[in-house]
Amino acid sequence: MAKPNGKEKKGDTGLSMAPPKICEARFEAAIRAMADIGILKETAAPVLNNLLKLFDYNWVHIEADNYLALADAIFYDSDPKEGQKRQANETNLDADQCNKKLKTKQRSQNPTSKMHGNDNREFVEAPPQQGRGTLSARTVNGKKVTRAHLELPSSQLLIKEPHACPSIAEDTTIVQNNSAVLCHGDPQTLEVPMATTCPQVVAPGTRKDARRTSGSHHDQKHERNRAVACSNQEIVSSKDSPSNIEGAFLDSCISMIREPLKHPHFYCKICPNERMKMEVFLTPGKKGWGLRSTEKLPRGAFVCEYVGEILTNIELYDRTIQKTGKAKHTYPLLLDADWGTEGVLKDEEALCLDATFYGNVARFINHRCFDANIIGIPVEIETPDHHYYHLAFFTTRIIKPFEELTWDYGIDFDDVDHPVKAFKCRCGSEFCRDKAHILRSKSRARV
Ligand SMILES: C[S@@+](CC[C@H](N)C(=O)[O-])C[C@H]1O[C@@H](n2cnc3c(N)ncnc32)[C@H](O)[C@@H]1O
Numbered sequence: 001m002a003k004p005n006g007k008e009k010k011g012d013t014g015l016s017m018a019p020p021k022i023c024e025a026r027f028e029a030a031i032r033a034m035a036d037i038g039i040l041k042e043t044a045a046p047v048l049n050n051l052l053k054l055f056d057y058n059w060v061h062i063e064a065d066n067y068l069a070l071a072d073a074i075f076y077d078s079d080p081k082e083g084q085k086r087q088a089n090e091t092n093l094d095a096d097q098c099n100k101k102l103k104t105k106q107r108s109q110n111p112t113s114k115m116h117g118n119d120n121r122e123f124v125e126a127p128p129q130q131g132r133g134t135l136s137a138r139t140v141n142g143k144k145v146t147r148a149h150l151e152l153p154s155s156q157l158l159i160k161e162p163h164a165c166p167s168i169a170e171d172t173t174i175v176q177n178n179s180a181v182l183c184h185g186d187p188q189t190l191e192v193p194m195a196t197t198c199p200q201v202v203a204p205g206t207r208k209d210a211r212r213t214s215g216s217h218h219d220q221k222h223e224r225n226r227a228v229a230c231s232n233q234e235i236v237s238s239k240d241s242p243s244n245i246e247g248a249f250l251d252s253c254i255s256m257i258r259e260p261l262k263h264p265h266f267y268c269k270i271c272p273n274e275r276m277k278m279e280v281f282l283t284p285g286k287k288g289w290g291l292r293s294t295e296k297l298p299r300g301a302f303v304c305e306y307v308g309e310i311l312t313n314i315e316l317y318d319r320t321i322q323k324t325g326k327a328k329h330t331y332p333l334l335l336d337a338d339w340g341t342e343g344v345l346k347d348e349e350a351l352c353l354d355a356t357f358y359g360n361v362a363r364f365i366n367h368r369c370f371d372a373n374i375i376g377i378p379v380e381i382e383t384p385d386h387h388y389y390h391l392a393f394f395t396t397r398i399i400k401p402f403e404e405l406t407w408d409y410g411i412d413f414d415d416v417d418h419p420v421k422a423f424k425c426r427c428g429s430e431f432c433r434d435k436a437h438i439l440r441s442k443s444r445a446r447v
Contacts, residue, residue, distance in 0.1 A: 026059050033067045039074055047074045278304070280364045283404065285426045288329050290404045291364040297399040303374055306333050306391040307360040308353030316352045323356075329423075331355035331363045337378040338386035351387050362393065368406035370431035373399055376407060413437070 027048065034044035048062070051073050055061045062070055255262060276293055283290040297303070308331065311319070316332050323330070333353040339345060355363035365374070375396055378389040393407065411422050413434040425434035432438055 023057075023059070026063070030062060030067055030070055034070065034074065037071065039071070043078065044070070044074060047077055276301070276303075278361050279402075280361060281404075283366065285428065287366045287426050289364045290366045290406075291361055292402050292404050293399060294401055296401050297395050299395055299397050301395045301399075303393040303395060303405060304360060304362050306353060306355065306362040306376065306393070307358070308333060308355035308363070309358050310388070311352055311354050313347040313350040313352060316354055317347070319354065319356070327356075331359060333391065335378075335387060335389060335391075337389065341386075345387070349387065353391075365393070365405055365407050366427070367409040367411065367425065368427040369425060369429045369433045370408055371429050372406040372408040373397055373403070374405050374407050 030048055031041050031044050034048075035041065048070055051062055051070055052059075055069075276295055276297065279292050279294055280289050281292055282288075293303070311332075313334075320330070320332070331354060333355070335351045335353065339350070373396055374393045376391040376393055379392050380386065380389045382388075393405075395405075399405065406427065411425075411433070413422055413425060413436070415422070416436075422434075424437040424440075425432055426437075427434075
């Protein structure tokens with residue numbers, strides 16, 4: 001008997017009995033669809049039977065996309081190479097469709113106050129993001145292979161990090177719609193050379209920085225390599241001269257798309273992101289909450305991205321002024337990695353992130369002068385506009401389990417002219433830049 005969803009169970013019909021009318025009609029319709037594209041019934045029927053078994057007689061999968069799974073299975077059975085080419089073509093189509101979707105989504109976002117990263121993601125409790133997507137199954141040389149179309153949240157579109165790997169089941173082939181990826185549920189990462197620049201969390205009142213008129217970080221002459229991780233397999237590059245990806249990495253990207261059968265497994269057993277468990281904890285040193293990993297982390301491990309609302313500097317400044325004296329902790333981050341290279345930016349144009357109301361665990365990362373154990377690396381994803389990028393945190397050295405993760409906000413503690421003071425630094429580093437606070441602490445200790 002046919003189930004409401006078209007599923008037919010052997011037990012319902014009896015093995016020797018003819019399939020019920022509804023399935024017979026569906027069977028014939030599938031054969032007709034194949035005949036329309038020049039496939040003989042003798043070829044199509046046995047493959048269809050196999051496919052039905054694979055899909056547990058769920059016709060929905062077989063009829064989807066005008067019998068795409070069936071056509072593919074036939075192609076694979078008759079000529080695996082041809083089947084791969086066909087799949088590669090579909091892959092490109094899928095990628096285009098997905099990119100369109102992503103663009104539409106971006107356009108529909110609130111232009112004045114957006115989340116940096118995943119839409120609607122809230123801090124602390126937010127689980128690691130899993131890309132949304134669809135799964136379809138097909139037979140490859142008689143083996144069931146699941147194909148996943150992932151639409152990944154933008155905050156997961158990141159950079160190459162040798163350990164960044166997916167938690168994808170072993171029979172899953174990933175068709176990536178975005179090229180540069182990191183974190184859970186993702187198969188492939190990109191190797192992008194980047195130099196650390198100095199994006200900073202702004203202490204309340206680093207209005208001087210916000211105006212970008214001066215500030216120590218602006219004077220630093222970094223060679224600012226950029227990772228431009230665009231959708232659809234475009235990566236890149238150095239700031240002044242966009243370069244191309246080349247060599248083994250490019251070859252493997254092409255191969256993943258064109259020869260998916262060579263890359264059936266993406267399950268990674270060593271990826272630290274798979275095991276990494278972040279913990280927000282109350283620091284003993286009056287810094288408020290902090291962040292740590294319960295696991296040992298290798299050097300260079302991706303930790304997380306800084307997520308917050310995207311504001312202009314004017315908006316951030318207004319918020320800061322309103323909060324002054326009330327907020328104990330503040331959560332802004334200037335997207336200033338490129339400031340100073342194009343003359344003076346207007347405050348209405350310069351961007352920053354504010355994790356006060358929306359954010360992720362990164363908002364709990366405390367500051368440590370100079371010898372912090374993580375660094376923020378700017379990553380451009382949606383747009384090559386250097387004023388808007390994501391900030392990805394990576395470990396600078398091996399981190400012991402439960403060691404606090406710290407990041408050098410780059411605060412100028414000597415900026416005493418500003419009406420709103422930075423916090424008193426309690427980082428404990430021997431390189432602490434908050435000299436005034438150290439002196440005060442020492443004289444208090446003497447008394
Ligand atoms: C991005 S938040 C970090 C999380 C914060 N500790 C909390 O409890 O939410 C930045 C704020 O943490 C505090 N903070 C961070 N690093 C500090 C440090 N080295 N010394 C003292 N306070 C610190 C300051 O109040 C600062 O405004």
